[in-house]
Amino acid sequence: MGNVLRQMTQGVSSHLVKSRGWTPIRTGSRELMELYSSSPWLRAIVNKIGKAVAETDWRLYVAKNSNGQAIYDSQIQRASFKTRQEIIKEKVDLNQVVEIIDHPLLDLIHDGNDILSGNNVFQVTQHHMDLVGEGYWLIERDGMGVPISLWPLPPDWVKRLPTKKNPFYTINFVDSSHVEIPITEMITFRDPDPANPYGRGTGIARSLGDELEIDEYASKHAKAFFYNRARPDIIIYGDNINSDDAKRLEEKWLEKHQGFWNSFKPLFFSRKIEVKELTQSMEDLQMVPMRKFERDTFINVFGIPPEKLGVVSDSKRSTITAADFFWAKDIIRPRVELMREGIQRGLVPQFDTRLILDYITPVIQDEEMEQKVMNIAPFAFKIDDFRDRANVERLGGDVGNSLVIPLNSELRPVKEQDESPPTPEEESLQELLPNLERDVLADLEERLPLIGEEVIKKIESQKD
Numbered sequence: 001m002g003n004v005l006r007q008m009t010q011g012v013s014s015h016l017v018k019s020r021g022w023t024p025i026r027t028g029s030r031e032l033m034e035l036y037s038s039s040p041w042l043r044a045i046v047n048k049i050g051k052a053v054a055e056t057d058w059r060l061y062v063a064k065n066s067n068g069q070a071i072y073d074s075q076i077q078r079a080s081f082k083t084r085q086e087i088i089k090e091k092v093d094l095n096q097v098v099e100i101i102d103h104p105l106l107d108l109i110h111d112g113n114d115i116l117s118g119n120n121v122f123q124v125t126q127h128h129m130d131l132v133g134e135g136y137w138l139i140e141r142d143g144m145g146v147p148i149s150l151w152p153l154p155p156d157w158v159k160r161l162p163t164k165k166n167p168f169y170t171i172n173f174v175d176s177s178h179v180e181i182p183i184t185e186m187i188t189f190r191d192p193d194p195a196n197p198y199g200r201g202t203g204i205a206r207s208l209g210d211e212l213e214i215d216e217y218a219s220k221h222a223k224a225f226f227y228n229r230a231r232p233d234i235i236i237y238g239d240n241i242n243s244d245d246a247k248r249l250e251e252k253w254l255e256k257h258q259g260f261w262n263s264f265k266p267l268f269f270s271r272k273i274e275v276k277e278l279t280q281s282m283e284d285l286q287m288v289p290m291r292k293f294e295r296d297t298f299i300n301v302f303g304i305p306p307e308k309l310g311v312v313s314d315s316k317r318s319t320i321t322a323a324d325f326f327w328a329k330d331i332i333r334p335r336v337e338l339m340r341e342g343i344q345r346g347l348v349p350q351f352d353t354r355l356i357l358d359y360i361t362p363v364i365q366d367e368e369m370e371q372k373v374m375n376i377a378p379f380a381f382k383i384d385d386f387r388d389r390a391n392v393e394r395l396g397g398d399v400g401n402s403l404v405i406p407l408n409s410e411l412r413p414v415k416e417q418d419e420s421p422p423t424p425e426e427e428s429l430q431e432l433l434p435n436l437e438r439d440v441l442a443d444l445e446e447r448l449p450l451i452g453e454e455v456i457k458k459i460e461s462q463k464d
Contacts, residue, residue: 133201
């Protein structure tokens with residue numbers, strides 16, 4: 001039964017992968033990437049996201065056992081962002097995870113290739129992801145087979161995806177050359193399409209196709225409007241004008257008055273001519289509100305706080321401050337995490353499967369909350385911690401690492417509860433404690449009135 005089910009599932013998976021290979025790039029993908037250079041708001045949003053992702057500070061770690069030997073730790077490699085960073089922080093303190101400062105993988109991520117720096121590689125890859133939903137890296141190797149360069153490829157260059165029977169990417173370069181690249185030489189990133197998750201990806205910008213065209217046409221209309229000296233379309237007519245006269249009049253009018261440099265020049269006629277203006281203005285077309293609406297649509301679809309793009313008409317100081325937090329938490333970190341997953345799965349094993357790739361979180365901590373904590377418990381922070389908050393030079397040494405403890409406070413280590421069973425002496429003492437407490441309270445009740453009377457007598461004698 002198990003073999004039958006296995007054969008059935010293998011047959012289904014082979015059909016899925018086979019159909020995947022023949023899926024062409026979506027129509028309009030090249031145009032979306034070209035719009036990055038001509039659409040102002042698309043450029044502003046995608047470029048800002050790409051640059052922020054490219055600024056990621058990558059870190060490399062390795063787990064070690066009790067003997068100090070490097071080991072494979074799947075828990076850390078597969079953990080979510082928050083869990084992974086908590087585990088790494090805890091195990092670094094216990095010397096069970098060690099950070100690697102110098103490694104060829106870090107050099108590769110930083111250097112990129114001979115033309116694009118590592119920063120450029122990550123930036124353009126993120127552009128491809130946001131625009132088209134796919135990102136591809138071609139790996140260049142040295143004579144020993146070690147990766148030495150990463151070359152990002154535009155998604156529309158990838159004409160065919162690999163399958164089990166044909167594990168090659170079909171790449172068409174700009175010079176029309178046709179190359180088959182093994183699946184082992186490519187690193188892929190994809191935002192899957194729910195309609196066909198096994199095929200090509202889909203980018204956020206694709207959902208804005210109509211909005212992009214509307215904004216582009218509105219911009220071109222405004223350009224044409226001002227190119228014609230900000231004059232509306234007109235109809236010129238008169239009595240006894242035949243078709244030949246109308247043709248000559250049109251040529252003369254266009255020759256003498258079309259374009260900015262021919263503005264304000266008079267035109268004289270020897271007969272009665274009338275001009276009818278077809279009144280049309282930006283206000284009539286609601287051009288400005290329409291373009292603002294399209295701008296807001298772009299911002300909302302990408303989920304970007306408007307303040308990050310300089311749109312502060314409805315903002316307050318609190319929303320401007322919070323914009324950085326939501327920008328890093330909801331926009332940048334998920335994209336960086338997707339990149340990390342692709343690199344950990346596809347590139348890291350080519351150096352050492354035991355390596356753990358991580359990064360410094362782009363999320364800015366809540367400074368106001370941190371300050372409140374420091375105000376409540378200042379004795380829990382070092383002097384240099386306060387100097388860091390004030391943005392002044394650290395003192396260092398014993399002074400900078402000192403804690404300011406109030407005179408009436410005492411530091412006591414928190415002892416874990418002893419789970420061992422109590423000794424016979426401890427059991428007998430616990431039995432005596434309730435009786436002892438009762439006797440002490442009864443004795444105090446008897447003595448307190450007498451003590452009070454003696455105190456009153458002493459006070460009265462001092463008055464006399």
